Amino acid sequence: MLVLILGLLLFLGIHSVRLFAADWRVAQIDHRGLLAWKGLYSILALVGLLLIIWGYGQARLTPTWLWVSPVWTRHLAALLTIPAFILLAATYVPGTRIKARVGHPMLLGVKFWAIAHLIANGTLADLLLFGGFLAWAVALYVVSRRRDRLAGIRYPAVGFSRDMIAIVVGLVAWVVFALWLHGLLIGVRPFGG
Structure with a gap:
């Protein structure tokens, strides 16, 4: 279950940056560049998605x-x-x-x-x-x-x-x-x- 939770936090977290940290996002884009930000964003989203898939699959084996x-x-x-x-x-x-x-x-x-x-x-x-x-x-x-x-x-x-x-x-x-x-x-x- 921990893997699922980590995946959700990572995936939904990166997709919520504009919601909770819009100024930080703009600062990161200004500092790193738009392409680097999109690359980091995509990698974190993909890792989060993979953790969700793996964690949910594991949780389905022994459901609560x-x-x-x-x-x-x-x-x-x-x-x-x-x-x-x-x-x-x-x-x-x-x-x-x-x-x-x-x-x-x-x-x-x-x-x-x-x-x-x-x-x-x-x-x-x-x-x-x-x-x-x-x-x-x-x-x-x-x-x-x-x-x-x-x-x-x-x-x-x-x-x-x-x-x-x-x-x-x-x-x-x-x-x-x-x-x-x-x-x-x-x-x-x-x-x-």
Whole structure:
């Protein structure tokens, strides 16, 4: 469990530098240069992610159960991840009305993903992993939206076609992940089998 916690602290910590230490971040970029900062950031994020994967895998071998979710929550979780994938796609498709409306669709998508997995999973490792990501996404979303408002930042919407692209890409990615990749990578098939 310690490896999972260290991974979460490292991964979410480096992704929270703008939230908790914006001035320090700017100082590091000024001192080291943008490329060096991005390299360090990427290495720390990757190490954190690998520790999360390893720690979560180890924790699943000897789970500490906090609650047992009914089987139907797996299907509810699978459905709740649909908007998560669409929001993730909307992050990378420029000019969507989705991004214009929510500002930071990836963070909102992480919230959907985390809530979905908390509903269907009840171990201590699940609570740490998905609860940690949920708390991080909520805090960063609130701060990011406030920062956007104060700076007058708006995300322009180009047209409905951009939203359709994000929706189609998100749905295709969801189908591929739900039916094949989740079982292959995580070892759990959301729809059984």
